[in-house]
Amino acid sequence: MTTKPSAQASRAEYARRINRVLNYIDAHLDQPLDGAQLADIANFSRFHFHRIFAAWMGETLGSYAQRRRLEKAAFRLSCGSHETVLETALATGFHSGEAFARAFKLKFGCTPSTWRSTTLQRLKMQASAIGQQPGNQESNPDQVFSNIHQEGEPALGESDVSYRLTETCAMDVRIVDLPKARVAYQRLIGPYGPAIGEFWRGTIAPWMHSNGLSDETCYGIGHDDPSLTPANKCRYDACVEVPAHFVASGQVDILALPGGRYAVASFKGKAEVLGNAWMWLTREWMPSSGLQCDDRPCFEMFSATTALDPHTGEFSCDICIPVRAL
Structure with missing residues (x-):
């Protein structure tokens, strides 16, 4: 006779499986994501995986991947590297600079180039004040x-x-x-x-x-x-x-x-x-x-x-x- 897992143990197992999917997505943001492959990583039904993911995370798989790509792109742009905007777009899974610029402006309210210049200027001002006031x-x-x-x-x-x-x-x-x-x-x-x-x-x-x-x-x-x-x-x-x-x-x-x-x-x-x-x-x-x-x-x-x-x-x-x- 198989013993039914407790509710706590069941939720812990769900968390482990979803975390594996999140880890995989973050490591492959520059690549197309296959829902069936992600379902296999989580060992969930391919048919039900999208619904399980959305219920657990509070956002759809597509929305999550798009958000993480844009967040990673914004961070890369603000780090002062010599990477071009197009290189940032391709490195975070966007197939063209135009699609990246549209999605970026929709989320952050400005173009990637504006984000880079204004963020770096603001952070230089903040960095100069380090030690003068507590950080948050x-x-x-x-x-x-x-x-x-x-x-x-x-x-x-x-x-x-x-x-x-x-x-x-x-x-x-x-x-x-x-x-x-x-x-x-x-x-x-x-x-x-x-x-x-x-x-x-x-x-x-x-x-x-x-x-x-x-x-x-x-x-x-x-x-x-x-x-x-x-x-x-x-x-x-x-x-x-x-x-x-x-x-x-x-x-x-x-x-x-x-x-x-x-x-x-x-x-x-x-x-x-x-x-x-x-x-x-x-x-x-x-x-x-x-x-x-x-x-x-x-x-x-x-x-x-x-x-x-x-x-x-x-x-x-x-x-x-x-x-x-x-």
């Missing part, structure tokens, strides 16, 4: 992550170049090769900010303890830009490195973080200025570095056991941005 993580134009970070323990190689974030907070940016990592993750969908810290404390930390993973390396991946993506649709993955024999269960799933070349910056400071650190790295340091972001995920890397300095209240982590040559 929820309005940060870059990916925003957890407020649990790592005490300085990078062991990632020699420093290639140093830049100063503010007079009181310096970050060394090193170009290093990071190894691949096999992680178990749980996803939080909703506004970035305090909820992420509570997610780590209330859900992830107890799970790590019960599975003997408290001393493992942690990663925080904010997949969405909160200045572009609706707050209730922002995705954050709390990840913990696990050995090859580890088997995920419940709402936990396995993800492979790709290795390769990363710009790694050591951050230490109050959590509320972390967003400014991300902004400085992507909007100020990156355009001057001779490098550009590629499509691997950005993340924060830290150890939960040494993340917080109990005496100063400061957080420490390594901010990791995947890079390639211009």
Whole structure:
């Protein structure tokens, strides 16, 4: 006799399957998406998949893919790379510059070129004010992550170049090769900010303890830009490195973080200025570095056991941005 899964276990399995589809879509935004293939990835009925996806996500598959393409394009345009508007369009799945421009203006109210010029000018003004006033993580134009970070323990190689974030907070940016990592993750969908810290404390930390993973390396991946993506649709993955024999269960799933070349910056400071650190790295340091972001995920890397300095209240982590040559 087959035992019927509980409602909680059933929802956890749905979440795992849909998350696999979202991960696949994000990794293939430059390609046509096949609904039947996505249904197979989720192991759902091909006939019912579109309805299941829309019910779970609150938007159709087509609307979701279009939104993510435009959000990714907007982020690429605002990063100060030498990529043309047409190259951005093709890299995010649009077949012509005209179709991209129409869709972009419909969503953001301006042309891609105007977006690029006005956003870069605004962010330069904001970056010049870093250190003069506290940052606001929820309005940060870059990916925003957890407020649990790592005490300085990078062991990632020699420093290639140093830049100063503010007079009181310096970050060394090193170009290093990071190894691949096999992680178990749980996803939080909703506004970035305090909820992420509570997610780590209330859900992830107890799970790590019960599975003997408290001393493992942690990663925080904010997949969405909160200045572009609706707050209730922002995705954050709390990840913990696990050995090859580890088997995920419940709402936990396995993800492979790709290795390769990363710009790694050591951050230490109050959590509320972390967003400014991300902004400085992507909007100020990156355009001057001779490098550009590629499509691997950005993340924060830290150890939960040494993340917080109990005496100063400061957080420490390594901010990791995947890079390639211009």
